[in-house]
Amino acid sequence: MRNKTRCGWSTSDPVYLKYHDEEWGREVKTDKKMFEFITLEAAQAGLSWLTILKRRAAYKKAFANYDVKKVAAFTKKDTERLMKDAGIIRNRLKIEAAVSNAKRFIEVQKEFGSFRNYLKTFLPNGRPVINKWTSLSQIPPRTALSDAISKDMKKRGFKFFGTVICYAHLQAVGYVNDHLTNCWVRKKNII
16 A cells, blocks of 8 residues: 555555545545534644544544434533543534534434435535546635535534535545545545
8 A cells, every 4th residue: 555646645644544545535425424524624623634533533432423412412511521531632612613513413414314415415416526636736725615515504503614624524525526636546446
């Protein structure tokens, strides 16, 4: 795996390599995984994605294995408990946002049947966007698609989910494929 051509952002760090090779850009099929990425993306705001990936196991434990109903029921006592958890980013606003976002997530599920169904209403023909970038400099930090989704999510009460975070989320869950054209993952037609 070391000699394979990858997207330039996937540094030599084993955590990044595994994430790039096995997850990034692959379509997420469950709402549980969608909620995990929403929680992690919101935690990442202002930090590096690698920082969050290295704390992923701690986040999974701290946020009830991403059981959205359990997280939505978290209380102020849970927030205080999480503020003492050295395994996660101890930012009160981000912790409170995760709980609030869980409640909004459930509302979206009730309205659309699943969060995935909701996101797909924004996609062209309900299908992932497949870009054909040849260099990292071509990949935008946000698009009209991420603008529209983040605007709607903000209207629905989601927090820490602006257009840049939204675009990163779409990439992470495979609703936007930004693997470079020379990347081995893309060339193998895995995505």
